[in-house]
Structures are given as C-alpha cells and as structure tokens.
Amino acid sequence: MSRVNKIKGFFDLFPPESTSYTFMEDKAREIFARYAYLELRTPILEHTELFARSIGQETDVVQKEMYTFPDRRNRSLTMRPEATAGVIRAYIDSPAASSGNVSRFFTLGPMFRYERPQKGRTRQFHQVNAEMLGEDSPYADAEILSMLWGYLQSLGLKKLTLEINSLGCPACRPGFDARLKTFLGDMDRDVFCEDCQRRAGSNPLRVLDCKAPGCRAVAAGAPRIVDNLCPECKEHFDRVLAILESFGIFYELNPFLVRGLDYYQRTTFEVISNDIGSQSAVAGGGRYDGLVKDLGGPGVPGIGFACGMERLALLLQGIQDRPMDFYMAVLHEEAMDKAMLMVSRLRSKGYRGEMSFQVRSVKSHLRQANKKNVKTCLLLGLDEMYKNQVQVKDMSTGVQRAVSQDDAEQALGLVFQPR
C-alpha cells in the first residue's frame, strides 16, 4: 500500500525533540507564574474577520499566509496565525474586560501560516505568548521585557540580542510617515531595490528595514521615528529604556525595527539569534494600545510578546528525559507473571521503568538495559524463582545483589541512596 504523506510544513515531534518542547513549556509555566501571569487557552480556529481586523488587511500575514477556508455553512474560518488576536477576543468576551483591573495571561500552543518552509520556519509552529491588558505604564513594558528575558535565561540561552524601538502613536506616527515618504520620494528611484521602489509609497517604514545595500545607504540618512516621537511617546520610551538599564538588561536600539503586524505602536522589540539560520528572530512583540477597542472592547491598552518554539529548539542542546529507574529482565517463561506483578508494585511506589516481555539471555537483556540508560536492571530467572528472590544490578557501578522479591522496592531505594 502507498503511504500517506504528512502535510508540507507540518511535522511529528519525537523524542528527544519533544522533550525540548516539554522543557520549554514547563519553564514558561514556572517563570510566568512568578509574575502572576495565568494560563489562557483559546481556540485554534477563529472567524477570519478577527485576524483581518487585528493584524491588518494589508499585511503579508493576512494577504497570503493564512490557512483560511469555509466551514460547512460557508462561514470563513482561519487557523490562528498568531495568538494575540484570540487572546483579546477572549478577554473582551470575559468579565475581566469590564472589571477595570489589569489582566495578565500567557498561552502556549500551535500557530499556522501558509509559507514556504525553511530552517526555523514551518507551517505549523508553536509559540509561547504573554499579554498584559489594561496598563500603559512604562513599568508594564519593562515587566514584559524582563519576564521575556528571564524566560530565555531560564532556558540557558546565551548570545541573544534584544532589539528595541518605538513606533510612535496615532498622534505622532502619521506625521512621521508623511515626512519619510517625502524624503524617499525625493531620492533617485534607482538607488532602491525593486521591492523598495514599490514600498517607498506604500509602506515607507519597511524600506528602512531592507537589507539591500542601496536601500541601507538611504536608510542611514533617513529621518528616524525615535527622533520624531511626540513628547508623550518619547517620555514613555525613555522611561522604558531607563528601567531596563536599571535591571541590567542590555538592549540595542534599532531605529529600523519594523514589525509586520499593523497593531503595534510605541514600544516594539525582537530577540535575535545569529545561530539559527536566516530566520533569526526567536521572539518579538510590542505594545498595542488601540487593539482592544478596534476589536469592540473597552479602550484599554495592551502589550505582549511571542516566542517561537521551533527557533528556540534550534538553540537547545542536550535536553534529555530523566533516565528510567529500572528495566525488568525475565530469563524464563515461568518468571513472567511474577515479574509483571513486581513491576506493577514498583510503579505504584513511584519508580519508573519498563519490562521486556521477551525471554532472552542475561547478556541480551543487559545490553538492552545498558542501551536504555536505566539506573538498575532487575533479573528474574528460575534460580531466583526457587529462592523467592530477584537480582538487582546497579548499572552504573555493576554492583549486583539478590534480594527477597518482597523487598525489591527497598532494594531500589538503597541503590538509589546518594553515597
């Protein structure tokens, strides 16, 4: 029979990769709990309109990267390409929105974007997300950044760069966009790459982020948003940076940092790694003060981040499951029943391990146990059955002794005693 392929850009997670994912999730729950963020789980499928309105009709994500299809009654549904929109929708649906209190949530789970896969980019990918709603203090920005940074540290990651920028607000951003458009419009078109000749009119900020040498030269002399913030935005941004410095969190000001989702304003940031290929952003986020209202909720501010787990996994080395406590080796068919009972009792005592249901030679069993990297190997054959005993062998020292079958758990306890 022919096989069925898995869907392009989708993948199965076997150990040890799956262990890395469990590790990232466990750490997220542990660290975020310290900041009083609570876990929120929202649906994977939402009405398409939610993303069109939040992420922005003109963005690449909405225009060409969404998994969108009609349901059986012809309503347009979309598999979430990011988490924030769903979180806000859920928040607006909840009592929290009308309470007037600050809400802190985190979410873990799969996201979907229809893109050509490459290193660090798959069609189903996983994000760790955190969002704070109802607070516009610069301390909120600093808390989110501090939590993100602390999380990445807890994973043991080094050599990461935090890049930060401010995009301004509805008071100062439109004026800057106009100024930038004028500046770019005065340039000779030929200095831009093909893409930027188009962008100069439609999305001028993007030109500043282009990697083509010609565009970079132009960008170097272009007006910068950080120099054109309104007094309120400038004050906010300066405070954020000052708090970060007091925390000892190093950042790089990147005036060209532009994010692909339309809802960001004021503080935006990315965390970059140079060790994972061309898709180098392992985390990103920012402030989205107008978004809750745009989605029909109260006019409360918000800020959040997303971490890409596939990209973090590229940086995680040697995350392994704890070794098993025992491997039960049966040397004769007549010992099988007894072995099964002993294993069952050990498990009920909290020990972890497996049993081979094959009767094999001692040598063969020990080779298995050795490969599986278990702490002990239990051997049960005819000799032991006659004496009501079981052999317990410590696989790291090679020390072995026979104990009463009723004492196996005590024996394991002794073997595991630290010297």
Add this chain to the structure above:
RNA sequence: GUGAGUGUAGCUCAGUCGGCAGAGCACCAGGUUGUGGCCCUGGGGGUCGUGGGUUCAAGUCCCAUCACUCACCCCA
C-alpha cells in the same frame, strides 16, 4: 509566490567512463554453564523517491512527477 540544491540499507553517505548494490554507525546473534559498556567474528536488512524514455545493459544519461532542504520574501 520566486530561485537553487538533494532523494541509494533504520541513520550519515560513497558508488569512477553506463557493466553483479557498497561503507561506517545502528540492529540481531555468538566469542564455554545466567551478566552490559571496550574489543573480535558472523548475520539480517534495498521498489537506488515514483513513472516513462534511450541502450545489449541505467543508481549512473534524457523527460516528467512527487517529496525534502536551503535561500528570497515575510516573520516567531
């Protein structure tokens, strides 16, 4: 959506000028009675991605197709 590259054993890959399908690792067994790791010996494993074409002969050349990888773009 665009471009480049790669498909041969479970894995990583050799395979010359078109001439019998290979290595390392992994797996299984043995190396004196029921004792692992190191070492030695032996063994099982293949639709050479798939379909067509050229040829006495195709893993190798040609065409098509599928899958995967990397990059552009964009983003986590």
